[in-house]
Amino acid sequence: MQVVPQGDWKRTHNCGELREGNVGAKVCLMGWVNRYRDHGGVIFIDLRDRYGLTQIVFDPSDYPDIFDIGDSLRNEYVIAIKGNVRNRPEGMANPKLPTGMIEVLVGEVKVLNVCKSLPIAVNEEGDEDERVRLRYRFLDLRRERMQKNLIFRSKMNKVVRDYFSGKDFLEIETPVLTKSTPEGARDFLVPSRLSKGSFYALPQSPQLFKQILMACCYDKYFQVVKAYRDEDLRADRQPEHTQIDLEMSFPDEEDIFSLIEELMKKMFKEGLDIDIEPPFRRMTYEEAMLKYGCDKPDLRYDLEVTDVTEVVRGSDFKVFEKVIASGGRIRGIRVPGGAAMTRKKIDDLITYSQKLGSTGLAWMKVNEEGLQSNIVKFFNKEKQQGFIREFGAQPGDLLTFVAGRAADICPILAAVRLEIARRMEMKPLEEFAFAWVTDFPLFEWDPTEKRWAPMHHIFSMPRDRDMKHLVDPDSDDYDPAKVYGRLYDLVLNGVELGSGSIRIHNTGLQQKVFDVIGIDEETAQERFGFLLEAFQYGAPPHGGIALGLDRLLAIMCGESSIREVIPFPKTSTGTCLMTGAPSTVDKAALREVGVKVNIPQEKQVDET
RNA sequence: GGAGUUGUGGUGUAGGGGUUAACACGCCGGCCUGUCAAGCCGGAGAUCGCGAGUUCAAAUCUCGUCAACUCCGCCA
Numbered sequence: 304m305q306v307v308p309q310g311d312w313k314r315t316h317n318c319g320e321l322r323e324g325n326v327g328a329k330v331c332l333m334g335w336v337n338r339y340r341d342h343g344g345v346i347f348i349d350l351r352d353r354y355g356l357t358q359i360v361f362d363p364s365d366y367p368d369i370f371d372i373g374d375s376l377r378n379e380y381v382i383a384i385k386g387n388v389r390n391r392p393e394g395m396a397n398p399k400l401p402t403g404m405i406e407v408l409v410g411e412v413k414v415l416n417v418c419k420s421l422p423i424a425v426n427e428e429g430d431e432d433e434r435v436r437l438r439y440r441f442l443d444l445r446r447e448r449m450q451k452n453l454i455f456r457s458k459m460n461k462v463v464r465d466y467f468s469g470k471d472f473l474e475i476e477t478p479v480l481t482k483s484t485p486e487g488a489r490d491f492l493v494p495s496r497l498s499k500g501s502f503y504a505l506p507q508s509p510q511l512f513k514q515i516l517m518a519c520c521y522d523k524y525f526q527v528v529k530a531y532r533d534e535d536l537r538a539d540r541q542p543e544h545t546q547i548d549l550e551m552s553f554p555d556e557e558d559i560f561s562l563i564e565e566l567m568k569k570m571f572k573e574g575l576d577i578d579i580e581p582p583f584r585r586m587t588y589e590e591a592m593l594k595y596g597c598d599k600p601d602l603r604y605d606l607e608v609t610d611v612t613e614v615v616r617g618s619d620f621k622v623f624e625k626v627i628a629s630g631g632r633i634r635g636i637r638v639p640g641g642a643a644m645t646r647k648k649i650d651d652l653i654t655y656s657q658k659l660g661s662t663g664l665a666w667m668k669v670n671e672e673g674l675q676s677n678i679v680k681f682f683n684k685e686k687q688q689g690f691i692r693e694f695g696a697q698p699g700d701l702l703t704f705v706a707g708r709a710a711d712i713c714p715i716l717a718a719v720r721l722e723i724a725r726r727m728e729m730k731p732l733e734e735f736a737f738a739w740v741t742d743f744p745l746f747e748w749d750p751t752e753k754r755w756a757p758m759h760h761i762f763s764m765p766r767d768r769d770m771k772h773l774v775d776p777d778s779d780d781y782d783p784a785k786v787y788g789r790l791y792d793l794v795l796n797g798v799e800l801g802s803g804s805i806r807i808h809n810t811g812l813q814q815k816v817f818d819v820i821g822i823d824e825e826t827a828q829e830r831f832g833f834l835l836e837a838f839q840y841g842a843p844p845h846g847g848i849a850l851g852l853d854r855l856l857a858i859m860c861g862e863s864s865i866r867e868v869i870p871f872p873k874t875s876t877g878t879c880l881m882t883g884a885p886s887t888v889d890k891a892a893l894r895e896v897g898v899k900v901n902i903p904q905e906k907q908v909d910e911t
Numbered sequence: 912g913g914a915g916u917u918g919u920g921g922u923g924u925a926g927g928g929g930u931u932a933a934c935a936c937g938c939c940g941g942c943c944u945g946u947c948a949a950g951c952c953g954g955a956g957a958u959c960g961c962g963a964g965u966u967c968a969a970a971u972c973u974c975g976u977c978a979a980c981u982c983c984g985c986c987a
Contacts, residue, residue, distance in 0.1 A: 344944030
């Protein structure tokens, strides 16, 4: 096949553009052969670019000299054609295509490039193993699904930038080569050639820089920015992900909430033409844990956890009494219509809960006469009435119970709750269920390390009313467990979309927080002295949030993995199947940065 | 670090001790002047992820290993 230069040919239209109004026009199109239909006498080709498909026709009765070229075209060849737009014959229009009323009769053709036989089809959505798609990502990205997702992503980026710019926010870039930031994750390290033995870290977020920008008077900052964390991957976690990062001076929580709610409203309206209705639901961390068992509840499903410890207390059911005696709780979920579940289905649910670590899952069916199950006999009439009252049970419901320490049963109840929604094929209350979860504890006790650990990041402002539990370690009120922060998470459909807080802007208070988690002044100076120093020169009160753009886009695109909205993602072992990254480097390159590889021989990657 | 699922022509699947390793799509060739998932005929293409073991015999059974995915740990 003869490949020829493009020469002075210019596209007059793209492949999604021509309509009946263009009939009679002489046009030049360029694109990929999406599919060819050779009828021996006449050849149809769907020419594709990212704007659409246009049917072009090779007809030997009109242009016999180029027919052989048309005959030799194959999928994904890149061609340029010149020809006349004409109406399709009566009854031959294709209503599935926007360009389906017309076709272009090819008068001249240039083959700009050929294509090898394809490992995966571009012109249809394959269901191949993801490793094949990632290996041939350059083909996968040509497909409609990925095009749609990436174009959507670009559009949303513009909405975000327009939105913040329109509100006087400044997009200010922060370094990628920086100092280790104090998030909890492992840093990616980059060796320094000029300072051998020293390393940059890739930022886990621009956290410290954006706080310093507040101290610098840039009172409204935002950035669409990559963040890097060297931790294990998941469907919703990549080693590099993109955040919509922002920070404001002099805000309170409501300022942040309404700012983000309006952004979400705009993105959903412009991206999906869906109206979402702020304000979003708000609940405290404690409420979320109690009612849903987790801090990122999926509120699409109308299922709540009910604590029935006080109803149970004093019953004849030894299993529950034992748990209560040791300080545990009895909590359960009412399953509307669940009484119709077969014994087998209930057993499956029990097995599921046990796999999660529960000791069991008790249950009772609710019918017109009352409660029915093998354990009802342990509860007197009054307690049975108590269950019906507390759960708000209706005949036809199933009541489930899990017993244990609150910290142990919360995650089980959270998972069982979602499993019930799935198995009962519950109809979502709404397609997109947003919520703000607020007032997280600032610290949690780490039993293995025997010390207080920060539950979120360490620059979050404690609530005013909790200061007394923090400021004076010698006072009777001192108790880090009772200190809650001005923290907030944005949750959508059970996914943590973002996290933020009102920050500490006062070095004295900041050191009090460091004291709790065992960071002395010297360590604090060494790790983020620059921030503390900046705060001594007139730092304003400030706060902000960072949203996970990949997660948001995945939900909006209806994808179950963020890899579907990232052009070149990594596999679960952090490798890129297309480029082969990460890879070994020359010894000379290592020497130059003063790094020596020291790993067990058998683990060394073969360089061939 | 742990658990689970998966791995068979280019792609997706079937086959579960002895088969000529089957089917669909794709690919190549031929026929065909109105298709649009075109149609019809023919053909090529697989040492069944890799390595050991059991067996007269392994794609098939066992063990190990690698890879992908999902989850736990981890990631505020």
